[in-house]
Amino acid sequence: MTHFSADFCNLHIKVNNFKQGDNLPVAISVLQSTGWQAPPKEVCSVNGNLTASTTTVLFESLPIGVPLFLSITGSVKLADGKSDALISGLEGYLGGNATLHVEAIRSDNINNRNVPPQQRQGWNDGTRRMERQYSIDRHQQPHNQAQNVSGGSDLVIISNSLSTLERKVKDAERLQCEIKDEMKKVLYGLKNAKSRSSGDSNEYVSLEQRISKLSKSSIFNNDLMQELSNTDYKKNAESSNNNNKYNNNNSSSSSSSSSSSSVNINNRNNNRMNDVNQNNLDPYKLDRKMSVQSRQRIMKLDDINNRVGVCQSEFNGLMDTLRISNNHTDKMKIKDALSQLYGNLEKLQFVEIDSVVVGDLQSGQKEAREVRKRLTKQVTNLLNEVKDAVKQLQA
Numbered sequence: 001m002t003h004f005s006a007d008f009c010n011l012h013i014k015v016n017n018f019k020q021g022d023n024l025p026v027a028i029s030v031l032q033s034t035g036w037q038a039p040p041k042e043v044c045s046v047n048g049n050l051t052a053s054t055t056t057v058l059f060e061s062l063p064i065g066v067p068l069f070l071s072i073t074g075s076v077k078l079a080d081g082k083s084d085a086l087i088s089g090l091e092g093y094l095g096g097n098a099t100l101h102v103e104a105i106r107s108d109n110i111n112n113r114n115v116p117p118q119q120r121q122g123w124n125d126g127t128r129r130m131e132r133q134y135s136i137d138r139h140q141q142p143h144n145q146a147q148n149v150s151g152g153s154d155l156v157i158i159s160n161s162l163s164t165l166e167r168k169v170k171d172a173e174r175l176q177c178e179i180k181d182e183m184k185k186v187l188y189g190l191k192n193a194k195s196r197s198s199g200d201s202n203e204y205v206s207l208e209q210r211i212s213k214l215s216k217s218s219i220f221n222n223d224l225m226q227e228l229s230n231t232d233y234k235k236n237a238e239s240s241n242n243n244n245k246y247n248n249n250n251s252s253s254s255s256s257s258s259s260s261s262s263v264n265i266n267n268r269n270n271n272r273m274n275d276v277n278q279n280n281l282d283p284y285k286l287d288r289k290m291s292v293q294s295r296q297r298i299m300k301l302d303d304i305n306n307r308v309g310v311c312q313s314e315f316n317g318l319m320d321t322l323r324i325s326n327n328h329t330d331k332m333k334i335k336d337a338l339s340q341l342y343g344n345l346e347k348l349q350f351v352e353i354d355s356v357v358v359g360d361l362q363s364g365q366k367e368a369r370e371v372r373k374r375l376t377k378q379v380t381n382l383l384n385e386v387k388d389a390v391k392q393l394q395a
Contacts, residue, residue, distance in 0.1 A: 006095025008060045013072070014101050016079050018053040024104055025049050026074035030059055030090065033067040035310050036126035036317025040069055040086075050076065062094060065348035066307045067314060067340065069129075070136065076102040078134060086123055089136045089340055091347075101139050126317040130333055137336070178293065187211055294364025297356055301371045304352050308378055311345055315386060322389075335393045342386045349379045 015024065027047045031040035046057060062068060070087035072078070078085050079101035090098065123129050190211065194204050290298075318334050318341075325331065353375050358368040 007062045007064055008058060008095065009062065009090060009093050010097045011057045011059060011070070012097060012099045013050065013055045013057065014099060015050055015053055015076065015104055016101055017103050017106075018050075019104075022104060023049050023051055024075040026072055026076055028057060029071045030062060031069040031071060031086075032063050033069070033310050033314060035313035037313065039124045040129075043068070062091075063307065064091075064094065065304075065344045065352055066310050067091060067337075067344065069133075070100065072100065072102060075105050077105055079103050080134070080138065085134050086129055086132050087136050088133050088337070091344060092340055093136070098136055099139050100136065126314065127321060130321070130330065130337075133333065135333075135336055181293075183211070183215060187215075290363045291361070294361045294368065297358065297361060297368050298364055298371065301353075301356055301368060301375065304348060304356075305371070305375060307352075308345075308348060308375060308382075311341060311348070312378075312382060314341055315382060315389075319389065322393075331393060335390060338386055338390050338393070342383065342390070345379050345383050345386065349376065349383075353379065 011028070013026075013028075015022070025047075026049070027045060029045040030043045032043050033040050043062060044059060048055075048057075067088065068090040070090050071085075072087070078087070087100065123132065190204070190207055314337070318337055322331065322334050325334075353372060356368070356372055358365055358372060361368055
């Protein structure tokens, strides 16, 4: 099975009873689950007017591997639902198109242009969300993706292309930083090897020439060798200044050695106390430092861990509801939710967890490898549980 890390969705909103001249104000929100016992949080929203029978809205940078919901309010309501309904299953359409059928509310006094807070309280936990929840799958047509959508399809294509370019640029910038760091390591390694070894000088010259030529590549935006040379010059200058200060201090102290010895003892004791206080104020220097790259990978794994926790919470809630419910409609909703949850877990494993590479890390490799291994085991176990639950409902 092929998995793509697409994080966008083209939502086609079709007004079934649209009339020429309609100008229907709406608010559309995408929400993500934060767990069965907690209300969903809003990821993004858009306000606008529906002035055509079909309007396309592009949602981007959506979270992968968690339940996503839609809410549409204003002068329309779901064609087969209520105005305060929560539409589930949007995550199943990431990277493609989804259709939502609505009907215009034709009333002189529209009181539901925005969902009041007391209505949104009905979404505060999974059990109450299921009562108002409608699956977006019910709104799809067999060939809806091949239909010609009016209202800016060309702009949607351009926007998708821009989104792809933006992601590629971010990846290129990250790769550029990694290459620059590797170049610095190679250069410093060569300098250290040259200072320790008495090997063939021609070989060192050849390597330095190769590094110099490579460092002038356009991906570095400047001459990396010149930048490093300036850095070394500054370090040498600072070291020289410090040595001069040290020598001056020694000459001054030797000229005043006939002064009270108790003052020198107090100064030494104060210096020791300052060293101890400095260590207490900056304990991080005592620990093994972790590279920026390692921190970024571990932060990503931590974010994935949070999403796995959301899926676990949703599964526990669905199973608790299944144990106490004898309603056929509820069981079908639970079955659909479990199937969607299975897809989310697969994306978390094959798109998110597997994309975190740890082999190239140095300082944080052990920590990142342990976290990734634990997440893989946790997702695998949960996938098996979800699969067993779906089989029981199909029996």
